């Protein structure tokens with residue numbers, strides 16, 4: 293779509309400036325829609341394009357733009373050429389704009405805007421996204437929630453542009469908490485409760501045994517004892533641990549499903565405990581492991597990071613960092629990935645710097661393909677039960693609050709499954725609230741603000757989507773190929789289509805630093821434009837020719853809206 297236009301413009305320009313048309317095309321941008329007046333469709337910044345070869349100090353950029361503009365001609369694609377603040381501006385023929393964009397959406401469906409020239413230049417391959425990664429028997433805190441939704445969005449984005457994506461959940465499934473759990477379960481545990489509600493039950497047992505162990509030396513040593521048995525691979529201890537782990541994973545998977553999230557692999561720290569020994573050996577072989585008198589082992593990272601990193605405890609047990617090195621090496625061998633992205637809160641930034649540095653010291657070429665995407669803290673996310681302990685609580689809270697709002701304002705009675713609808717809207721509200729700002733910023737979470745139906749919220753997006761979807765019932769016969777272009781000349785249609793020309797540019801921006809806010813802003817823009825058009829262009833009461841054209845337009849906008857919401861991890865509702 294935009295490709296056709298960019299190519300046509302680039303060809304003309306390339307003849308005049310003597311640069312390959314692909315190079316020129318890269319400097320052409322769709323113009324963001326202006327609220328008040330009609331803007332041109334594309335612009336070409338002469339500065340970025342011409343500076344090297346046409347460096348001519350006697351001309352201002354505006355003069356250069358005017359000069360270039362004066363040499364270009366309108367043709368079958370371009371209908372107007374101008375110069376504005378250092379860029380040459382282009383308008384394409386309205387009929388061609390309408391026809392091309394709408395045809396492209398119909399033809400490409402969910403791939404719309406994702407297979408363009410601009411995006412095809414990006415190298416594709418195998419991407420691992422590791423995210424969520426909660427710790428069994430401990431709180432699922434807001435950091436895990438953020439990791440879950442951000443990681444899912446990054447995975448979706450990568451997949452959408454044609455990568456093979458492997459989603460990994462790296463569970464905190466090893467460590468002292470399992471010693472305590474092993475002891476605690478025989479004291480406070482119940483097999484029935486474990487089966488009914490594993491996450492909550494293990495958490496409760498863990499809290500109780502922690503309290504009890506503080507007072508009781510015997511319990512502490514029995515916990516250490518259990519951990520030793522576990523570390524030593526003793527069958528009974530391992531079987532109990534496996535039982536805890538398996539039931540927890542089943543439960544996690546169920547809850548992730550409520551968010552439409554899945555993982556290709558549930559791995560965990562436990563898996564790399566033994567492999568850590570191998571890492572230590574590798575470090576030793578490279579001569580970079582310093583074994584200290586007290587028995588700990590450290591790696592010198594002073595070149596570059598000016599620090600020493602402990603990789604093995606004095607009792608020989610592995611550490612978080614060592615398990616991460618082992619996990620990374622394992623993934624290199626298993627997947628030979630092209631890139632690996634870890635999503636955690638920013639408190640782990642140094643940890644990942646150390647990890648990547650150690651991989652580099654070990655000579656792992658893949659180290660440069662590993663990235664950490666950090667994010668800030670959230671304050672104030674509480675549920676009626678108090679602090680967030682389980683992911684389920686957050687989802688329940690969002691659903692309950694949304695159900696109440698719906699009961700107060702709308703006719704939710706006509707809905708087949710109001711709770712399910714409320715859940716999808718509530719999740720959208722959470723996601724949008726979280727994705728609106730820069731990822732690194734801390735922010736204060738506010739349920740009321742997130743759940744407002746106006747303004748830039750997930751609820752607003754869902755409303756807009758449902759509103760457009762409700763037009764489906766008005767088709768006489770649904771035909772997405774036949775429509776009269778002259779029925780779609782209104783400004784509200786044109787601005788919406790202009791906005792769609794920018795789709796791939798926004799995706800490109802997201803791929804650059806993974807900030808979801810570009811896509812959220814873009815989607816809000818689309819939602820507002822769609823609402824303006826919906827008010828301005830009634831379908832009911834129009835002649836059937838006009839109705840057909842408008843329905844097709846709204847149908848296509850709804851499709852793009854839905855697909856983009858899905859990229860963000862939102863499940864669009866069709867009724868609310």
Ligand code: ARG
Pocket residue numbers: 422425426427462463464616634636
């Ligand atoms: N389980 C860890 C935590 O809750 C997060 C794991 C992050 N991933 C990693 N490869 N270290 O803090």
